[in-house]
Amino acid sequence: xxxxxSRRNFLKMGAAxxxxxxxxxxxxxxxxxxxxxxxxxGATINSLDLHRSGTSRASYQVGINCYDRLLSFGTKQTPxxxxxxxxQVIEPELAESWTExxxxxxxxxxxxxxxxxxxxxxxxxxxxxxxxxxxxxxGGFPTVQMKAGGLERPxxxxxxxxxxFVIKLDRASKLTIPDLAVPVPYIMNSVEALANATEDDPWAxxxxxxxxxxxxxxxxxxxxxxxxxxxERNDAWVGGxxxxxxxxxxxxxxxxxxxxALVERGDVQVAFDIPDKDAAELAETLDVFSTPxxxxxxxxxxxxxxxxxxxxxxRKAIAYAVPYEDIFQAAAYGRGLPMWGGExxxxxxxxxxxxxxxxxxxxxxxxxAASAYAEGFDVxxxxxxxxxxxxxxxxxxxxxxxxxIGINVTIEKIPGxxxxxxxxxxxxxxxxxxxxxxxxxxxxxxxFWAYQDGHLFNSxxxxxxxxxxxxxxxxxxxxxxPEYAPKIxxxxxIVLDELPRIPLYQPxxxxxxxxxxxxxxxxxxxxxxxxxxxx
Amino acid sequence: xxAASPRLRATLLRIAQSIPVVIGVVIISFLLTRALPxxxxxxxxxxxxxTESIEQTRVAMGLDKPLFQQFFxxxxxxxxxxxxxxxxxxxxxxxxxxxxxxxxxxxxxxxLLLAIAIAVPLGVLAATRPGTWVDHLxxxxxxxxxxxxxxxxxxxxxxxxxxxxxxxxxxxxxxxFIYLDPDHVTGFYLIDAALMxxxxxxxxxAKQLFLxxxxxxxxxxxxxxxxxxxxxxxxxxxxxIRTARAAGLSRQTILYRYAFRNALLPVVTTLGMVFSFAxxxxxxxxxxxxxxxxxxxxxxxxxxxxxxxxxxFVLSMALLFVALNLVIDLLYTAIDPRIGFSSK
Numbered sequence: 088x089x090x091x092x093s094r095r096n097f098l099k100m101g102a103a104x105x106x107x108x109x110x111x112x113x114x115x116x117x118x119x120x121x122x123x124x125x126x127x128x129g130a131t132i133n134s135l136d137l138h139r140s141g142t143s144r145a146s147y148q149v150g151i152n153c154y155d156r157l158l159s160f161g162t163k164q165t166p167x168x169x170x171x172x173x174x175q176v177i178e179p180e181l182a183e184s185w186t187e188x189x190x191x192x193x194x195x196x197x198x199x200x201x202x203x204x205x206x207x208x209x210x211x212x213x214x215x216x217x218x219x220x221x222x223x224x225x226g227g228f229p230t231v232q233m234k235a236g237g238l239e240r241p242x243x244x245x246x247x248x249x250x251x252f253v254i255k256l257d258r259a260s261k262l263t264i265p266d267l268a269v270p271v272p273y274i275m276n277s278v279e280a281l282a283n284a285t286e287d288d289p290w291a292x293x294x295x296x297x298x299x300x301x302x303x304x305x306x307x308x309x310x311x312x313x314x315x316x317x318x319e320r321n322d323a324w325v326g327g328x329x330x331x332x333x334x335x336x337x338x339x340x341x342x343x344x345x346x347x348a349l350v351e352r353g354d355v356q357v358a359f360d361i362p363d364k365d366a367a368e369l370a371e372t373l374d375v376f377s378t379p380x381x382x383x384x385x386x387x388x389x390x391x392x393x394x395x396x397x398x399x400x401x402r403k404a405i406a407y408a409v410p411y412e413d414i415f416q417a418a419a420y421g422r423g424l425p426m427w428g429g430e431x432x433x434x435x436x437x438x439x440x441x442x443x444x445x446x447x448x449x450x451x452x453x454x455x456a457a458s459a460y461a462e463g464f465d466v467x468x469x470x471x472x473x474x475x476x477x478x479x480x481x482x483x484x485x486x487x488x489x490x491x492i493g494i495n496v497t498i499e500k501i502p503g504x505x506x507x508x509x510x511x512x513x514x515x516x517x518x519x520x521x522x523x524x525x526x527x528x529x530x531x532x533x534x535f536w537a538y539q540d541g542h543l544f545n546s547x548x549x550x551x552x553x554x555x556x557x558x559x560x561x562x563x564x565x566x567x568x569p570e571y572a573p574k575i576x577x578x579x580x581i582v583l584d585e586l587p588r589i590p591l592y593q594p595x596x597x598x599x600x601x602x603x604x605x606x607x608x609x610x611x612x613x614x615x616x617x618x619x620x621x622x
Numbered sequence: 623x624x625a626a627s628p629r630l631r632a633t634l635l636r637i638a639q640s641i642p643v644v645i646g647v648v649i650i651s652f653l654l655t656r657a658l659p660x661x662x663x664x665x666x667x668x669x670x671x672x673t674e675s676i677e678q679t680r681v682a683m684g685l686d687k688p689l690f691q692q693f694f695x696x697x698x699x700x701x702x703x704x705x706x707x708x709x710x711x712x713x714x715x716x717x718x719x720x721x722x723x724x725x726x727x728x729x730x731x732x733x734l735l736l737a738i739a740i741a742v743p744l745g746v747l748a749a750t751r752p753g754t755w756v757d758h759l760x761x762x763x764x765x766x767x768x769x770x771x772x773x774x775x776x777x778x779x780x781x782x783x784x785x786x787x788x789x790x791x792x793x794x795x796x797x798x799f800i801y802l803d804p805d806h807v808t809g810f811y812l813i814d815a816a817l818m819x820x821x822x823x824x825x826x827x828a829k830q831l832f833l834x835x836x837x838x839x840x841x842x843x844x845x846x847x848x849x850x851x852x853x854x855x856x857x858x859x860x861x862x863i864r865t866a867r868a869a870g871l872s873r874q875t876i877l878y879r880y881a882f883r884n885a886l887l888p889v890v891t892t893l894g895m896v897f898s899f900a901x902x903x904x905x906x907x908x909x910x911x912x913x914x915x916x917x918x919x920x921x922x923x924x925x926x927x928x929x930x931x932x933x934x935f936v937l938s939m940a941l942l943f944v945a946l947n948l949v950i951d952l953l954y955t956a957i958d959p960r961i962g963f964s965s966k
Contacts, residue, residue, distance in 0.1 A: 125799065131922070133712040140679045141666040141709040226678035227667055296712055311803075312711040313722070313914045314795055336799045340912040344777050345793050348785045354792040473925070504660030504927045512664055512676070543672060 121621045122333035124603055126357040126614060127340045127349055132316050135307060136295040137270060140227040147270050148337075148613040152318060154273035154301035155326040157182040157196050157215065157252070158264065162607060162618070169376045170618070171608040174528040177264055180326045181210060181274055181302065182252075191259030196252045202325050204276040204302045212246035217277035219244045219254075221290045229271045235527065236266025237563075260563035265527050270611050276300040304330050304617045314339060318616065331605075331620035347599075356603040356621065359614050362476060366597035367420035377422040377595040378608035382533050383524025384426060384439045385418075385477065386588040387485060391548045393466065393517035400458035402586040406444040407451035408488045415592045417480040422597060426590040436575040438530035439593050442583050448491055455492045463493025469510070469519040473503030478520045481591065510546050521546050522594065526610050530575050531561040538582055549587030554578055629955075636951065640944040644937075648700065651936040652693055655929045662927040666709050683709070696933070705937070706930030710923055715934035718919060723938060724809025725796060726915035729907070730900050732812075732831055733838035734893070741843035742889070745850025746882065749858060760847055767844030772903050776837040776910035783833060791829045795912040801826045834911040841903055842896050849892040853885035860884075886957050894950045898943065 130145035137150040161176025179185070182196040202210040220241040222229045233239065237260045245253045256263060266272070275295065283294035294300075299307045304326060305318035318335040338355070340346045347365050350358035350373065358365075366375050389396035389405060396402060411427040429441025455461060468485060470478035479500075486496040496518070501509055510516050523544035525532045536542050539558050540550035557578045564571050582588070596612050605618045663680035680686050684695065699706060705715035748760035783790035791798055796811055801823050804814035812831070815824035857863065858881050866876045905917030916935065923931035 127794075131710070133710055139712070140682055141712065143710075226682070227675045231672055231675050311721075311914075312713060312718075313919065315799060317799075338794055338799060338912070340794065341909045341918060342773075342777075342912070345780060345910055345912060348780055349792055349794070352785060352788070352792070354794075502660065503925050504658065504662070504665060508661045508664045512661070512673075 122331070124332045124335045124357065124616070124619060124621060125355040126335065126337045126359055126616075127346045127355045128337060128359040128614075129339070129341055129343065129346065130360070131313055131339055132310070132337070133312055134296050135299045135310065136292060137273070138222060138225050138227075138229045138290075139292050139296050140225075142228075145613065147611055148615075149299060149307065149316070150270040150273050151609075151611065151613060152305045152616050153299045153303040153307060154275065155181040155202070155210075155303050156268055156270075156273050157185070158268040159327070160265075160268050160609075165378060165608065167376070167378075169378060169606060169608065171378060172610065174265065174381070174610075177268060180268075181215075192256045194254040194256070194263070195247075196254075198250045198252065199325055200250055202302055203323055204279070204300065205306055205321060206276065206279060206300075208276065208278060209249075210274060210302050211249045212252040213249075214277045215252045215274050216241075216244045216246040217280070218275045219272060221275070222272055225290055225292070232266070232269060232271045232526070235532070236260065236263040238263070238266065238272070258563060261529070261565045262527055262532065262563065269526050270613075274302060276302070302326070305335065308334070327617065330617045332616065335616045335619075337614075350599050350601050353601045356601055357606070357614070357619070358599040360612070361597045361599055363418075363420040363422040363595070363597060366422050366595070366599065369599050374600040374604070376598045376600070376606055376608065379424045379593045379595050380524050380612065381610055382438065382526075382528045383522060383594060384588075385481070385520065385522045385591045385594055387481075387591055388519050388521050388547045388588050389586070390514070390517050390519070390546070391550075391587065392514070395460050395464050395466070396517070396547075398458045398460060399585065400454045401460055402589070403444075404451045404454035404458065404492055405489065405494070406442070406586055406589045407447045407454065408492050409444075409589065409591065410446050410484050410488050411444075411591065412446065414481050414484050417484060418477040419592055419594060423595040424593040426592045433576045433579050436530060436572050436579075438533060438575075438579070439590065440579065442590050444589070446488075448488075451492045455494075461493075463495060465495045465497070466518050467499040467516075468496045469499045469501055469516040471503055471506035471510075471520075472500050473506060474520075474522070475500070477594070481520060511543050514546050514548050516546070519546065521588070524610075524612075528610060529566065530578070531558055531564075534558045534578055534582075535562055537588065538578075545587070547587040549582075549585070551581060551585060554581055633948070633952070636948055637944075640948075643944060644940060647937060647940040648697065648933075651933045652696060655927070655932045656689060656692075658924075658927050660927045662709065662929065665926050705934040708923065708928055708931040708934075710926055710928045710931060711919075715930050718931065719916065719934055719938050720809065722914055722916045722919050723942075725913060726901065726904050726908070726917060728810045728812065729831065729834055729838065729913060729915060730897065730904060732835040733842060733900060734897060736835055736839040737843035737846055737896075738893070740839070741846035742850050744843075745847045746854055746877075748847070748851045749854030750877065752855070760851060764844040764847050767840050767842075767847075770840065771906070772837055772841050773906040773910055775840055776834065776907055779833050779837055780910070790833050791826075793833065793911045794830070795914055796830055797823070797826055798830065834907050834913055837907050837910075838900055838903065842900050845892055845896055846889065850885065850889050853888045854881060857881040857885045883957065887954065890950060890953050890957065894946060897946060901939075901942075 128145065131143055132146045132149065134142040134146045135149045136142060137147055157180060159178050159180040161173040161178050162170055163173040165171045181198060181202055183199045185194060185196045187194055198210060198212060204210060223233045223239055223241060237256050237258060243255050247253055279300045280291040280295055284291040304321055304324045306321050307316065308319040309317040316337045320330055320333045343362050343365060346358045346361060349355045366377050369375050387409060389402050391397055411425065415421060415425055426439060426441055428445040429443055431443035468482050470482045482498045486498055489496050510519055510521060523537045525536060534554065535558055537544040538549060538554055539545060540555060557574050561571060561574050596608060598606055600606060602622055603619055604622050605620050607615055607618050609615055663676050663683060663685055667676045667679040684692065708715050708718055711718050744760050748757040751757060780793050784793060797803065804811055804818050804820060804823055807814050807817055811827035812824060815827055863876060863881055866880050904915055905921055907913065908915040908918040920932065920935040923935065
């Protein structure tokens with residue numbers, strides 16, 4: 088069922104399955120029943136195919152709710168009483184079991200024998216192979232994400248028999264198994280896709296863009312880009328416990344004020360990804376979950392390409408001048424976690440960690456006096472207009488604080504369309520705000536993207552030979568290796584001393600609920616509707 | 623046949639005259655979107671893209687080709703009626719516009735009708751009774767209308783009628799999710815639902831339409847009321863009205879047949895202008911009421927440099943205004959027989 092579902096055949100479907108009945112004419116009471124959920128979000132779902140180039144972040148939820156992966160993560164309780172996925176626990180989704188060879192280079196998966204696609208056909212290893220081949224071949228984001236787990240070429244995947252799938256790795260990596268549980272490597276109905284593929288489009292990107300063809304917990308009942316997406320439960324799902332909700336309506340409402348009014352009135356049950364300000368104000372009346380986003384830090388980045396920032400004293404002076412608490416309150420309304428005022432000695436490998444810096448203008452002045460730029464200098468601080476909600480207040484506070492130590496800051500606002508090019512690709516902004524977050528929750532993965540020379544999120548043009556070496560050494564090393572922790576601690580020590588990124592705070596993902604429960608935070612920052620139910 | 627009907631010929635001439643305008647719009651919109659800073663390939667390559675995958679995306683989008691070649695591909699497709707593929711919505715631009723333009727037009731036209739229904743009588747009353755409470759009311763409404771930004775009025779109306787009083791339906795776009803869209807005929811939900819005889823859906827659509835249309839009407843009625851009042855005052859003080867009064871014609875006849883009809887001309891001109899800026903003001907109303915219209919579509923496309931969508935939007939707006947000007951010109955001749963099309 089797709090966006091092309093017409094009214095007429097939709098009604099026919101309704102006649103076949105009573106579950107569609109509430110859509111007929113106006114039946115508010117029935118539509119608001121205990122098995123229907125309405126979610127509002129500000130983002131647009133622009134494709135049903137995560138692998139397509141140009142697919143928006145919000146569309147990843149289709150990959151999560153409509154498709155299965157071989158593996159998934161477990162669930163854990165968060166300190167504030169909510170739930171979160173558990174990076175440490177891997178659970179089977181489409182796979183029944185899996186084994187790893189002695190050398191860690193061969194992974195063998197046994198598929199669930201009762202798993203079927205929505206059209207009733209059995210899920211086979213050939214479907215898994217086709218889906219993995221597609222993810223590593225289409226290019227763009229899915230291919231990059233697969234590569235992070237060492238999955239690079241179709242010849243690494245083999246369908247041994249109907250229910251056995253084998254992955255051969257070039258090197259063993261602790262990232263491979265978690266990378267199989269991220270949204271990208273999901274399993275598509277290869278027979279249905281191939282029937283709609285053309286010579287120019289061997290991976291059926293046009294077809295799968297508008298039609299979901301999976302085995303997941305929810306089917307797509309209706310999809311109108313820019314307006315809504317309606318999920319309907321797949322009762323034959325075997326990937327996990329059957330979800331409580333029969334139908335979930337995702338409505339796009341761009342204005343945060345309108346979303347807030349809707350959830351406060353209770354006409355919708357979930358407002359997803361609401362601003363920090365609304366979260367802080369609604370927390371008293373509704374269930375608001377503000378989960379700190381794992382492996383994500385809002386940073387102030389001094390660019391090494393800009394001469395004064397090559398002076399370590401200048402960078403440290405900035406780190407002592409930044410008004411952390413004011414920023415945390417003004418930009419994040421206290422949602423998230425502070426990243427300042429920690430111990431200097433590094434005793435654990437938890438990341439993000441609190442830095443040893445805190446606001447101390449006197450100390451900052453001393454450091455500036457000791458630097459080669461005692462008389463100060465001018466620098467533009469760049470922010471993205473798309474991310475103005477946190478960047479603008481932060482930039483104003485930084486501007487004021489740095490003015491006190493002789494650094495004359497002008498704020499440069501860059502339109503959203505240019506931001507990525509300027510900050511990440513050209514890496515040309517002398518001083519800017521940045522917020523990388525890694526999907527795979529290990530410190531070395533964060534370092535790989537944000538601290539290694541030439542890598543996308545290293546927007547400060549930072550290069551340190553020891554960090555290069557240590558990151559390469561730890562990236563694929565198992566976390567229980569005795570060498571792992573000391574190496575990671577050394578990495579923390581170097582970057583927190585050299586400060587190519589000055590951590591400000593760890594942001595939160597805010598979700599308000601009114602009449603629903605079971606929300607679970609996921610690293611992909613999209614709504615997994617499967618565990619949610621009405622109250 | 624053309625010679626027999628000067629009006630038809632003049633109309634066709636008008637349409638022919640707009641062809642250079644449209645060609646100019648095609649070229650300018652193409653060049654302007656390319657001149658926008660920002661790199662769509664970087665944007666659409668996704669969050670964790672590296673140089674290689676950005677390059678792959680660029681090739682897939684056809685942006686690696688030289689500019690003039692891209693232009694010829696664009697014009698070639700355009701001639702076949704293909705406006706290209708929007709990267710943002712993932713659908714063809716023509717499909718998006720067909721879906722979203724009627725949404726905006728339905729909202730704007732409803733608002734305009736509402737505004738006319740209030741503003742014109744108000745302006746006439748204010749002009750015939752200058753200095754009375756009606757005149758003051760007119761002044762207050764006009765001042766409030768121009769000074770309140772639409773997004774503010776929108777949020778205020780939602781707060782009062784939806785949040786506090788609970789009389790308005792959820793501000794969730796064109797239809798609450800419990801209804802199905804009516805069959806697509808014109809794309810105007812009110813018309814399509816009426817054509818189907820589905821009055822339940824019609825009521826649903828009308829209810830959703832009311833608050834956003836009222837927001838936009840509050841904004842547009844100011845210039846209409848002002849213009850009506852001014853034009854009526856001028857007309858009422860002119861010589862032919864004095865003559866008509868002296869001739870002992872009834873007040874009704876003087877007011878409507880002579881004064882109002884003469885005052886209509888500037889009002890219609892204003893309407894054309896108001897219509898165009900109401901389409902612009904739509905963006906904010908669309909955002910607040912989650913209205914899937916063309917304004918928010920264009921702004922989102924612009925933000926991410928979605929070339930095809932921006933070009934399609936500019937082109938469709940150009941065509942719309944060419945049509946609008948034509949309609950207004952034709953209206954002039956209907957209102958004032960002295961104005962004719964020059965047959966040259």
